[in-house]
Amino acid sequence: MKPRTKPAGPQTHAPEPLGVPTRRAAIKLLDAVLRRGESLEAALPAATRMVHGPDRGLAHAIAAETLRRLPDLDAAIDGATERALPDDAKARTALRIALVQALVLGTPPHAAISTVLPLVDGGPRKLVHGVFGTLMRANILLPEIPALPPLVEARWETAWGEAMVEAAAEAIAAPPPLDITLADPGSTEEWRVRLGGESLAPGHLRLVDHDPVPDMAGYTDGAWWVQDLAATIPARMLGRGDGVALDLCAAPGGKTMQLAAAGWQTVAIDSSQGRIKRLRENLFRTRLKAEVVRADVLLWSPEEPADAILIDAPCSATGIFRRHPDVLHRVRPSVVAELAELQTRILNRAADWVKPGGTMVFATCSLEPDEGERQLERFLVARRDFAVEPVDPASLPTGVAAAEGGYVRTLPTMLADKGRLDGFFAVKLRRT
Numbered sequence: 296m297k298p299r300t301k302p303a304g305p306q307t308h309a310p311e312p313l314g315v316p317t318r319r320a321a322i323k324l325l326d327a328v329l330r331r332g333e334s335l336e337a338a339l340p341a342a343t344r345m346v347h348g349p350d351r352g353l354a355h356a357i358a359a360e361t362l363r364r365l366p367d368l369d370a371a372i373d374g375a376t377e378r379a380l381p382d383d384a385k386a387r388t389a390l391r392i393a394l395v396q397a398l399v400l401g402t403p404p405h406a407a408i409s410t411v412l413p414l415v416d417g418g419p420r421k422l423v424h425g426v427f428g429t430l431m432r433a434n435i436l437l438p439e440i441p442a443l444p445p446l447v448e449a450r451w452e453t454a455w456g457e458a459m460v461e462a463a464a465e466a467i468a469a470p471p472p473l474d475i476t477l478a479d480p481g482s483t484e485e486w487r488v489r490l491g492g493e494s495l496a497p498g499h500l501r502l503v504d505h506d507p508v509p510d511m512a513g514y515t516d517g518a519w520w521v522q523d524l525a526a527t528i529p530a531r532m533l534g535r536g537d538g539v540a541l542d543l544c545a546a547p548g549g550k551t552m553q554l555a556a557a558g559w560q561t562v563a564i565d566s567s568q569g570r571i572k573r574l575r576e577n578l579f580r581t582r583l584k585a586e587v588v589r590a591d592v593l594l595w596s597p598e599e600p601a602d603a604i605l606i607d608a609p610c611s612a613t614g615i616f617r618r619h620p621d622v623l624h625r626v627r628p629s630v631v632a633e634l635a636e637l638q639t640r641i642l643n644r645a646a647d648w649v650k651p652g653g654t655m656v657f658a659t660c661s662l663e664p665d666e667g668e669r670q671l672e673r674f675l676v677a678r679r680d681f682a683v684e685p686v687d688p689a690s691l692p693t694g695v696a697a698a699e700g701g702y703v704r705t706l707p708t709m710l711a712d713k714g715r716l717d718g719f720f721a722v723k724l725r726r727t
């Protein structure tokens with residue numbers, strides 16, 4: 296006879312204490328970046344599947360702030376532990392997110408630790424509790440100017456010098472101000488009066504204090520879109536539209552909208568379905584017109600050569616580290632080398648699509664010379680039918696000038712008293 300068992304019923308679990316799933320999501324985000332080399336943006340949907348509404352934003356904020364302050368958080372942890380914890384130890388991860396909440400995000404210490412401890416149950420709970428308590432009792436503060444990860448610091452010091460490294464460290468302390476681009480540059484003063492802020496170029500406004508973007512006047516009506524000032528430079532370099540412009544690697548469409556608003560007959564090409572969807576939504580909201588093509592530019596080609604081409608090439612994105620601090624921890628030299636090779640292929644292919652006498656702008660939001668200056672050097676050797684076209688100084692934002700080689704290089708040292716600039720490289724080339 297079979298032994299009697301309890302009838303199977305629905306499984307019940309004790310509900311987790313409030314706030315714990317959000318911290319678990321933050322840890323998943325950190326794992327995705329630090330262990331698997333994914334971007335925060337790409338990891339967000341899967342990591343935050345179990346949290347909703349504002350808790351998603353909180354999970355993202357905990358992970359992003361941890362990445363901003365990682366070397367300083369680790370230094371604090373190492374100063375309070377007898378033996379250094381391995382980089383990927385559960386205890387270190389738990390302490391990082393408890394500390395960042397208490398020291399940066401203003402979470403009361405008891406809430407910061409009580410929402411983290413359940414995540415190390417059955418593991419190093421005592422250690423985490425003890426180290427956190429020691430640091431709180433010592434009233435530690437993180438340094439005002441964050442430390443950059445040592446490998447990034449060394450790489451950027453070699454490329455740009457000490458002053459740039461200092462500026463980058465200051466810049467990582469907080470997310471950048473909000474830059475917006477107006478569809479009609481002629482309305483800049485009108486919108487400056489309505490929204491406040493400062494204009495650093497025609498059609499640009501920089502705002503420090505503002506409402507959530509969708510609630511701001513003019514957003515729903517499509518009068519403007521969010522776009523970092525440095526990111527507007529490549530399309531500014533092409534000037535007013537005169538013919539057909541191909542926008543390669545176009546989504547989510549910041550530069551497509553600039554080109555369309557400047558009068559170019561614009562064709563926007565991108566391979567990503569999700570990002571193309573956002574590009575279409577942006578065009579719909581701003582009522583700007585462009586032909587949208589979903590294609591891999593390494594396989595696609597236009598029916599006819601174009602008057603102008605803008606290549607905002609896929610890159611390491613290290614220039615936008617203020618908004619995407621994950622790049623500081625996941626972009627290794629091998630990643631830069633791979634992307635530089637892809638950029639070379641896209642650039643050489645697109646060069647054949649420029650009409651004789653036409654222009655091409657190549658740009659990357661990178662602080663790695665291999666994705667900018669070196670890329671240009673290689674291209675000019677390979678393509679004798681192209682020359683660097685001088686940039687009209689009036690097309691550049693306040694405080695930005697072309698370098699001696701005719702290209703534009705922006706660094707976080709620039710506009711230091713006005714909220715700084717992202718790192719960008721852009722060059723305008725003419726087919727002779």
Ligand SMILES: C[S@@+](CC[C@H](N)C(=O)[O-])C[C@H]1O[C@@H](n2cnc3c(N)ncnc32)[C@H](O)[C@@H]1O
Nearest residue numbers: 544545546547548549550565566567591592607
């Ligand atoms: C720097 S982002 C573009 C940003 C965009 N230009 C803007 O201003 O909003 C690079 C884009 O390149 C696209 N991309 C990457 N490889 C591609 C390829 N082989 N063909 C087409 N698009 C590609 C990515 O999907 C991504 O949207």
